[in-house]
Amino acid sequence: KVVHGAKGLMRVFDEHGWQLAGVAMDTALSAYLVQPGRRSFALDALSVEFLGRELDRPEDDGGQLAFGADDEAEAQALMRQARAVLDLGAAFEGRLADVGAAELLHDLELPVSALLARMERAGIAADRPHLERMEQRFAAAVQQAVGEAHASVGHEFNLGSPKQLQEVLFGELGLPKTKKTKTGFTTDADALLWLAGQTEHELPVIMLRHREQAKLRTTVEGLIKTIASDGRIHTTFQQTVAATGRLSSTDPNLQNIPVRTDEGRAIRGGFVVGEGYETLLTADYSQIELRVMAHLSEDAGLIEAFTSGEDLHTTVASQVFAVGKDDVDAEMRRKIKAMSYGLAYGLSAFGLSQQLSISPDEARKLMDTYFERFGGVRDYLQRVVDEARATGYTETMLGRRRYLPDLTSSNRQRREMAERMALNAPIQGTAADIVKIAMLRVDEALTQKRLRSRMLLQVHDEIVLEVAPGEREAVEALVREQMPNAVSLRAPLDVSVGWGDTWESAAH
Template sequence: MATTAPTPDKPRLLLLDGHSLAYRAFFALPVENFATTDGQPTNAVYGFTSMLINVLRDEQPTHIAVAFDRSEPTFRHEAYVEYKAGRQKTPDEFRSQVSLIFEVLDALRIPRLSVAGFEADDIIATLSVQATAAGMDTLVVTGDRDAFQLVDESVTILYPIRGVSELARMDPAAVETKYGVPPERYRELAALVGESSDNLPGVPGVGPKTAAKWLTKYGDLDALVAHVDEIKGKAGDNLREHLASVLRNQQINKLDCDVALEAAPAELKMGQWEREEIHTLFDSLQFRVLRERLYASLSAVEPEADEGFDVDLQALEPGALASWLEENTAAGRTGVAVTGTWGRGTGELTGVALASAAGAAVHLDPAELIADDERALAAWLADASRPKAMHEAKGPMLALAARGLEIEGLTSDTALAAYLALPGQRTFDLADLALRYLHRELRDDGDTSGQLTLDGSGEEEAALDLAVRARAVGELADVLDRDLERRGATRLLHEVELPLVGVLAGMERAGIAVDADHLAGLSATLGGQVKEMEQRAHEAVGREFNLGSPKQVQQVLFDELGLPKTKRTKTGYTTDSEALTNLLAKDGHPVLEHILRWREVAKLKSIVDSLIPMADDAGRIHTTFNQMVAATGRLSSTDPNLQNIPIRTAEGRQIREAFVVGGGYDTLLTADYSQIELRIMAHLSGDEALLEAFGTGADFHTITAARVFDLPPEEIDSELRARIKAMNYGLAYGLSAYGLSQQLRISAEEARGLMEEYFQQFGGVRDYLQDVVARARQDGYTETILGRRRYLPDLNSDNRQRREMAERMALNAPIQGSAADIVKVASLRVDQALRDRSLESRILLQVHDELVLEVAPGEHDALSDLVRAQMAGAYDLKAPLEVSMGTGRTWQEAAH
């Protein structure tokens, strides 16, 4: 925002031109960068919602409405049939987002208005006039300059000057400064100049400066018309020749201030929005950052919190901790909150707060703990018989472990519990969950809840804040326990996700060794290849250009070389990798291959260069595993993202060569499941032919291809096998016929035929997939073999795109989620078996369906047997789990 309005001293009505702003947002943000994981474009709804949050925060209106155009012709079309003719066809990616913007407004309880036969501007004009008469100020957010005619002392326009992120405040003085005429003359100026977007041609050669000079000299358009013969030169001739068009423009540009509306300005108040509804919608749109901004910037109309959290924070004398723990934590669960820093396998503890169910609390500063209190804390934390609850426990575990403190008896991680209850959500902030589940608020700067028995200094305020968090965690854990029981997820939390926290923390602490020299050499090699591809691309077109600049690549490909145009974007024609790959298949120009290769190698080099500084002093890299990102239950990792290391290219495999066995260990061992998704699909569908294909022991894809194509297995060539392999995995991932056609580069009709042939042989799979969607539509969720639910409210959405997205999720979630569950169980079983047998070998990584272990001297055979047995026994499938294993000095060498 250019400026922030002062706090209003009288009612303030905020009116927004919905389509105008949404369209600007669509072209301001690239479609390819704003889409859900299932392909729904969200750039327009994201930009619009971001702007809306900013305006609500900065302007603090008391009343609000968003006006939208309708598809029916307006009175302007009746007056001038060419009105708005020639406009480009509305992009499909934009049309699919309008209903999503409606959903955002409805969720925020913001009134939206439209009237057949009128444009949004007319609705805004009518409300502005009514608001002024009612003694209200009006702010209008629009990208349509026609609205400048409304500006007066009570009406201000907020006009986007950069996308929708920067708005200019156009009051009467600003309009006159910008256009040289006061707002009441703007419509006349626009009539003279014309408006190309509305197909309203003006006087040729006449711009705003000339038009303003004429209007200033003669007073208004009527007076100008009366003296039209006095205008000299070519401009005068053009004015006289096009005078009829000017007068028509003036009439069409006039905003109707008398539209019949159902609501008066005083009735246009933002309603009471529901946090649960906002979460559900923003989860489906994957607007994590916007949700955080919304909650940070805006409060609900009515307070969401009934009260805060009361704690009795007690100051302990040195040596008194043991007795306090015995007195206050002997019964019930204790909330534990920690401050500090953590990541990359370690951390530093700066504060610990404990709060009993009764509200007694203590804050401990590790820097001031005497030895007796440190021992008491260590013993209590390690006591599994004392139940504890934490929020996002893995990071604090690293900080505790760095101080030599281990925690046992963790019966709830409130972030993990919320993740199982709300798997579509992307963040699990404690304050948000406390509001959502308990209708209670953590302390803010002005909150004095809690009994502060200390001196009230800044340090003690921080101590009280942490104690309140500990109390909130304890209470939230109880409520979430009941919610998970209702959802059937209690066992999943206690037998899988909670135990896994400690296993993952151990893996993060261990890290994996890297060969720094190999990484440095690989970086240099890749850097040379980047330069080589750049040089080849320059030679292919006969001049230098920046391969990293989409604009310059567009100019070279489409303007200079005249290659076939790709999909049109705001900035020209797309040059993304998919488009260039398709273009290469059609045209074959060598520069396309060089550009694609340059991008591939440059990406690999960036991965290598990012890994080099991540190694610690011991030469090990410590990734961070994330349990609460993927709604399917899949683990992800960051810093580095181990799932982002490609293995399909020789260079990508060389990156895995950099991960090596560490000192004191013999080798790395990798173990992963063979075709786990397909085995799960066979298990869930019960398809006899599919189960039989696994039972033969032969190549699964060859056997299934033989059935589909009615050929002996020995006649199945690589192309036929590849088609059925894509089908096998595609069905497990919810692939549509269109998706299959794109993957195999065949027509959609041919892909549908292939699917029909497949289902003729594997009817159980077809029936299972149909039943999954039908049951999910009825129940509202899908479920994995361990009871992990994926809630899919959009299965019954009126929005076709969202409904189809939800159907793909319904097909994908049970298989992908079950695979994730099994791999997690396997990790737990292997870790427990290592401890039971007192082996020194350890798990380092879990990536996709693979475990990577470091083998201690003399333990190879025992470890191999242990890992195979524990992984194969993780779940009893009808198509039994099979484990592939390999060993080697490097991760790549150990791959199999």
């Protein structure tokens, strides 16, 4: 079958008790693999671009084929859509082959679509009272911050108004000016952080706390609104949004829940094991981007740092700062951790200096010393940009392309942004491909062993499973076997596994 948006169709079929099998081509996924940076993968947009054909689209179809028609005109429109799907399928067969993405579609993206449809349908159980308590707590913290902000300047003002905030910060209080914008001076999070370090006044710190608590409140409100009648939250996974190949989620966006703060983790306590199941299992890859970088760069020192079994950032810091491992302090480790991840994300010396609150010169020296010790990483990063400039694209280990025409732009800002994307895309894209392979392997093993346990979520490098009674040991064993062996890397993959009644308590 040739379809447009297989996952959505599978969800609808499943809700009717039907199964959609034999999907050989998905025109939305194909367009994504051929042009991952596109804004729209809607059927009418693809039809115009690839077939030169305008489509009449029923207003409420959301780009998806509808299931029935009320009148002759609508039936004709639906038939033209169906014909366009078939013709696009034929057009994409050749294009997928041209960009080496036919295997990616058939062996990875289409099977992942089918798995995601089942995960969306299953959803994850929610503890509504817990989430409502969290929402009240964040609402109270927001109000407290408002009161403190008003008290700190001696009068009321609207904290949500950039104009009023600018007047208070730079007019009344006379604080140092931040970066100039069209409407005055910026008051974004980075500017407030900078101001907090430049002045004794408490308002910038209060504002940062206000925004953080308001964001957490909005996140929790969004979760509560999406609890369905079955008591579960059914997020929608997006397969064609991130050009690197990463999955994202909407309604609600589960990647919005911060995992590095106590409050974010407390929100995860609102996701619980459902009725008829024993526990949740979480499994995630440890430092996957850095392991991919070590593999792609073939840097012997970095690979050795991973295979030694010691703490990676301490081992690397001891080499960069030329001290014994026991002499690496917390600050050295913090700098190296920021540096290593920064390189995997195309961070510049200036960006690193901002992140570590050091001068650009000091950041550049730190980078230079790092590259002296890990020359393979330096050579790899240079090679990636050079090759992408010559070919117009980067590639992951599995051949997923990211096109970057701005690499040859005469505009310096656009060119530098494209260079950062070129550094990041093969590493993040390969990590994304590995996670998808792991999901399929784990799901296949669950089916083969006839287990009732099921996969519910995929967020960042983590998967969450709901484990049926009596299956805990079997599920842990198959996760520990399948995930580290999804692909073979020079710096072996490492997986952490945790159990618990909630997503938070299952963390590891």
